Amino acid sequence: MQKNPLSHRMASKTIQLVDASGNPVTGKEVAIHQTNHKFLFGCGIFDVIPIANRNVPEDRLAYLEQKLDLFLEVFNFATLPFYWGMFEPEQGKPRTKELQVAARWLKERNIAVKGHPLCWHTATVPWLLDLSNEDILKAQFARIERDVTDFKGLIEMWDVINEVVIMPIFDKYDNGITRISKDLGRVGIIKEMFAKTRESNPGATLLLNDFNTSINYEILIDGCLNAGIPIDAIGIQSHQHQGYWGREKLEEVLERFSHFGLPIHFTENTLTSGHLMPADIEDLNDYQIPEWPSTPEFEERQAREVEEMYSILFQHPLVEAITAWNFSDEGAWLGAPAGLVRTDNTPKPAYDVLKQRIKGDWSTQVTTRTDENGRVSFEGFLGEYELVCGGTKVTFKIEKEGEPEPLTFN
Amino acid sequence: MQKNPLSHRMASKTIQLVDASGNPVTGKEVAIHQTNHKFLFGCGIFDVIPIANRNVPEDRLAYLEQKLDLFLEVFNFATLPFYWGMFEPEQGKPRTKELQVAARWLKERNIAVKGHPLCWHTATVPWLLDLSNEDILKAQFARIERDVTDFKGLIEMWDVINEVVIMPIFDKYDNGITRISKDLGRVGIIKEMFAKTRESNPGATLLLNDFNTSINYEILIDGCLNAGIPIDAIGIQSHQHQGYWGREKLEEVLERFSHFGLPIHFTENTLTSGHLMPADIEDLNDYQIPEWPSTPEFEERQAREVEEMYSILFQHPLVEAITAWNFSDEGAWLGAPAGLVRTDNTPKPAYDVLKQRIKGDWSTQVTTRTDENGRVSFEGFLGEYELVCGGTKVTFKIEKEGEPEPLTFN
Numbered sequence: 042m043q044k045n046p047l048s049h050r051m052a053s054k055t056i057q058l059v060d061a062s063g064n065p066v067t068g069k070e071v072a073i074h075q076t077n078h079k080f081l082f083g084c085g086i087f088d089v090i091p092i093a094n095r096n097v098p099e100d101r102l103a104y105l106e107q108k109l110d111l112f113l114e115v116f117n118f119a120t121l122p123f124y125w126g127m128f129e130p131e132q133g134k135p136r137t138k139e140l141q142v143a144a145r146w147l148k149e150r151n152i153a154v155k156g157h158p159l160c161w162h163t164a165t166v167p168w169l170l171d172l173s174n175e176d177i178l179k180a181q182f183a184r185i186e187r188d189v190t191d192f193k194g195l196i197e198m199w200d201v202i203n204e205v206v207i208m209p210i211f212d213k214y215d216n217g218i219t220r221i222s223k224d225l226g227r228v229g230i231i232k233e234m235f236a237k238t239r240e241s242n243p244g245a246t247l248l249l250n251d252f253n254t255s256i257n258y259e260i261l262i263d264g265c266l267n268a269g270i271p272i273d274a275i276g277i278q279s280h281q282h283q284g285y286w287g288r289e290k291l292e293e294v295l296e297r298f299s300h301f302g303l304p305i306h307f308t309e310n311t312l313t314s315g316h317l318m319p320a321d322i323e324d325l326n327d328y329q330i331p332e333w334p335s336t337p338e339f340e341e342r343q344a345r346e347v348e349e350m351y352s353i354l355f356q357h358p359l360v361e362a363i364t365a366w367n368f369s370d371e372g373a374w375l376g377a378p379a380g381l382v383r384t385d386n387t388p389k390p391a392y393d394v395l396k397q398r399i400k401g402d403w404s405t406q407v408t409t410r411t412d413e414n415g416r417v418s419f420e421g422f423l424g425e426y427e428l429v430c431g432g433t434k435v436t437f438k439i440e441k442e443g444e445p446e447p448l449t450f451n
Numbered sequence: 452m453q454k455n456p457l458s459h460r461m462a463s464k465t466i467q468l469v470d471a472s473g474n475p476v477t478g479k480e481v482a483i484h485q486t487n488h489k490f491l492f493g494c495g496i497f498d499v500i501p502i503a504n505r506n507v508p509e510d511r512l513a514y515l516e517q518k519l520d521l522f523l524e525v526f527n528f529a530t531l532p533f534y535w536g537m538f539e540p541e542q543g544k545p546r547t548k549e550l551q552v553a554a555r556w557l558k559e560r561n562i563a564v565k566g567h568p569l570c571w572h573t574a575t576v577p578w579l580l581d582l583s584n585e586d587i588l589k590a591q592f593a594r595i596e597r598d599v600t601d602f603k604g605l606i607e608m609w610d611v612i613n614e615v616v617i618m619p620i621f622d623k624y625d626n627g628i629t630r631i632s633k634d635l636g637r638v639g640i641i642k643e644m645f646a647k648t649r650e651s652n653p654g655a656t657l658l659l660n661d662f663n664t665s666i667n668y669e670i671l672i673d674g675c676l677n678a679g680i681p682i683d684a685i686g687i688q689s690h691q692h693q694g695y696w697g698r699e700k701l702e703e704v705l706e707r708f709s710h711f712g713l714p715i716h717f718t719e720n721t722l723t724s725g726h727l728m729p730a731d732i733e734d735l736n737d738y739q740i741p742e743w744p745s746t747p748e749f750e751e752r753q754a755r756e757v758e759e760m761y762s763i764l765f766q767h768p769l770v771e772a773i774t775a776w777n778f779s780d781e782g783a784w785l786g787a788p789a790g791l792v793r794t795d796n797t798p799k800p801a802y803d804v805l806k807q808r809i810k811g812d813w814s815t816q817v818t819t820r821t822d823e824n825g826r827v828s829f830e831g832f833l834g835e836y837e838l839v840c841g842g843t844k845v846t847f848k849i850e851k852e853g854e855p856e857p858l859t860f861n
Binding site (some may be wrong): 210261264266268 | 667
């Protein structure tokens, strides 16, 4: 018998239905329906900010709402932007309220939210350059303490620090974060930022995130863990503008980053439906073209690649989240056709493929009858469920640990 | 006034000469002569083993003694081989006595000795392959404890672990050390080996050593230090069979590895007096040729490169040791003409250049007269000295710290 390659994503559940007097409800039809996944299927979905705050013209709002409806049909996880330079463009005037409204909007729709990132050398605030390194560190600490505290209960997951492998040798322009990373060293700055974030929200899930998937990042993580830094999950970026990694590289990366035994999040995934960026471009930001069209042929390629990549990641026991970096081509990074929907909000084949997987093949729907003891038993994907029997509905969870235990429903 | 670029290698000393009654010895000629350097100028000099043990034929012994005389004329530091596979070719029969005799021979000649290496995936013992990983680790610990203890007082400096960047991904052949490094992780195995070595000889100087000078090694060191691993000095290999790094790369490597503030040892330096190995060879061990001659033209190049490289390193305040990996072409690694002397024991220009620097330009010899208080004052390179006045001789040291304080001589 072949082992189910997704058995680590599933568990068994037994529910007993009893009536008001405590007698088993036998031979009745029940409908069981998975309403949410434990696995995090996400997108970078910054458009939630204007939608939730309703601070754009009506026609723009309608367009964005249409986009978001498509997002909500499939996904359960969203990354919101906390780039310091955009979050606090004027010193002392952070966009806290606006982002809280956005995070609450998502929370009300049962979408888990991650804040990205708390510390990064890119898109940081320019006024750090006027400070001494000691004061830059203080400002960065204050920023973390303020924002992580302000969003407690709304955001329980943070990309604490971003792209540390390159951070101290980043030389495109001077910035405050590179300056302090030179002082503290890579492991040192990670240690400080994690400690401050942990202190500000002890229960949050904290990630280290990098686009570097080489041995550099492996050694950095190894050093951090040996230095006692409480990393909850390893964040791996996978912007594949220059071509899909393919099964071999993907499995090789998974193998190498699995040694730590930590959860792995694919935090920023890009597979475009356009021509490939030339392989000789080293920094993706250097590729600037006036138009990067999505074409039917490349949309089919994107769909195949998305299907394979998500399948490999969903089968891997340590992967707990995949975030498509751009939900839509509209406003996508580098102008690439990186979205799952086009600029006119029509779904691409990749969207349909993902919806079929996430809401179909990897989701559990059961219609059955209670047995002579009023019981129904089934195996389902981990996550949240509702069960309907007659006019009554109950919600429950399927979790890996502590399972199976019968649930009584009356 | 230009700052002396070697001022960090020097200190001032004042000595007062008094006679048996305590009266200053005025107007007398004194000769001051540096007998040893604080800086470690070394070679890999494994030939000490047969010489000290006198276990080779007479003519071979005479040849080796001639070689060693040339070594002793210039150097004050020697690396002895502790490759496990050669040190204990038959399990339970380590060559302890033989190596103790060699280390003692060097110690008697005022040569500091380093043991190389205690843990390495190459040239380790094959019988580790029959053990469980748990037992491999125990065997490696036992090896360290035994050997570091057996050589206490003779060897106070160890390359604790060698080439860890590649260790867990080394795939040329299976070996016990790669196996346990996969289990422990890079920082983990370094931590374990340093702890065991430190426990076995708390006062010893312990090095991490690698040929990888990339960001990988930087991040590894950063991780180790943040994990509290007591690294005393950073070991950098510089086998330049494919061509001299040149000033720019050398200074760039020094700059990057200086951030840790730790002493830096150039542990294995090679600059050949032959043709260059082709640049496309990735593992130097793959280059096997029947003959690799030393030529007059390339000997001149080697001398220029040796002079520049040693000058740059001697000027750098954190560098404390340079080891020429092969003193002689005879028996040099890969058959390369890597020595400072030829196979017939004639010195190459590089030998003469180094001797001129080490025993001349970077050494202090003073002839002067005591003043009206019986004093002589001078600035000298750090190290050991003797002072001769009339028929009397005294030895003293010039050290950076606690200087200057007058020394009374009577």
